[in-house]
Amino acid sequence: MQIAIAMFDQFTALDAVGPYQVLVELPHTEIVTVAAARGPVRDDRSLTFQATAAFDEVTEPDVIVVPGGLITRRMVRDRHPVIDWIGAVHPTATWTTSVCTGAVLLAAAGVLTGRAATTHWVAYDQLAALGATPTEQRVVVDGDVVTAAGVSAGIDMALTVAALIAGDAMAQTIQLGLEYDPQPPFDAGSPAKAPGAIHAPLSDWMRRREAALLS
């Protein structure tokens, strides 16, 4: 089973590495990190990864994982090559998945038209504008497309996909191996739970950052 993890300049590292760490434990799995070209790919902060394949070298992956980042609005405007790649490989993929604003890239590729989907809370409007029906759920399975909310939600998404592929016992085994028994020190992980004094400035900052990336 080939699992293709898309990478692009300024993606969010945990969006990709969370699902990777879950899905790599499935039996008979080959992971390929795929980008516009083989070689180094920088995330949106300080990490550099290696892409092991170019988009045109990965034509029939079984599972695709598309991370996000605040750069995705610009990528849609500029029709980044990952969008056409998603459109090309989705029809034959068993599972097409996204994390965070990776859903915006799926939507731009036409994959989410008329589907329920989720994304980072800052991007519900973008998702709707591209023809999807945003929900506020953490993980949404609609047919063969599975979308996750922001960044850390990729771990929950990947465990869901692992169970769909290999059964509940395998997914639970992976969960135990990763000791995924989350105990956040605060309960501020969603707009509904975080204090307004935190939500509003963060939302403003993210929108300003997106705007700066567009110019």
Place this chain on the structure above:
Amino acid sequence: MQIAIAMFDQFTALDAVGPYQVLVELPHTEIVTVAAARGPVRDDRSLTFQATAAFDEVTEPDVIVVPGGLITRRMVRDRHPVIDWIGAVHPTATWTTSVCTGAVLLAAAGVLTGRAATTHWVAYDQLAALGATPTEQRVVVDGDVVTAAGVSAGIDMALTVAALIAGDAMAQTIQLGLEYDPQPPFDAGSPAKAPGAIHAPLSDWMRRREAALLS
């Protein structure tokens, strides 16, 4: 504030990337990925990262993050260079942290002698043998040393450290930005919660894998 994330051949990617994604959001932060030599570092599966500095180039980091992996038992046996680096930088670091069996490396460096600490559930015995007092908590703060349980616990650990460094409101802002409102599809993330039919074979597999890595 310099945050040094240690990397070594066969480390577990999420151990490093979970805390990274939290700590990089702290104000005035420089992240350095540090290994035996600058250049590519392969994780224990399929990802390749770039180390931006060698151990001898990072002499006074403010925060250190040490990931783990099943390779750590061998690293202790062979006295991997990361162990001496930890011993050298810990005295001047504000926070010395580990994820998963990274705690075993801290212990081998003498950092955990007489301290309470945690690690992946498969490694409590190793930690005790190296002079620490293992607890079964997810995150343990003992003085200026903060240890986390297995793999995914690094996110909880880093939010704890973020609050210690920059206050609760900053940690909550980061949590909301990462939409860290975990909703695992199963409740199997600790030995106490996972079915015995899952725990025993996984534990056996991990110990066999560790043994293979020692030979």
